[in-house]
Amino acid sequence: MEITYIGHSGFLVETEQALLLFDYYQGEIPPLADTKPLYVFASHRHGDHFNPQVFELAKEHPEICFVFSRDIWRSRVPEEVQDKLASLKPRQQWQDGRLQVTTLKSTDEGVAFLVETEGMTIYHAGDLNDWRWEGEPEGWNRQMQENYRKNLEVLRGRRIDAAFVPLDPRQEKDYCLGMDYFLETACPRKVFPMHCWEDYGIIDRWFAEHPDSPFRDCVVKIGGRGERFMVEAEA
């Protein structure tokens, strides 16, 4: 599959048979092969994960399906695409014959997506992360961590071909708590740090601070918008 980084938590994944657009909110969407069906995922309604502009895509791309977290109210979805909407709750499964989607409950709002298609597995965390904040009461931070770890349990030992996971510089010294736990818990082949607020130096920082990590080959260095990456199916 080919992966294009669009910006923030936005990625386009192109497989042999489909196009998967995750959490688009701004930036340039690459040309979309009109022979392939397009799936538009939105993990929750926050402005940096969901932009109603995505509905415009239905005009050029009639074979489209919107896979949204249920916190994006149906009333926000235009009448003409209501029949192309899958509105998912946390911990739900949905499939259409091409894709199988399992949702995880976010520790922020909405869901994370685990998508299986063509023998490959893709994970997009949305805002599911260990949101420890310096200054929050210790009890709050402890509860956060507990919830994060519990919600991720479904990924334990799970082979994931491409994963998109927050690495947020605003968390300062705790920036990699969530990603590190994800790396140890799931079994990902490639992990794309996201939600970096365009501060890609945070990825370099992770490499500098993890000189002996067994996951160094698995974490992808994103340097800017529009970059493309290939992830081949496992032989």
Ligand SMILES: [Zn+2]
């Ligand atoms: Zn966010």
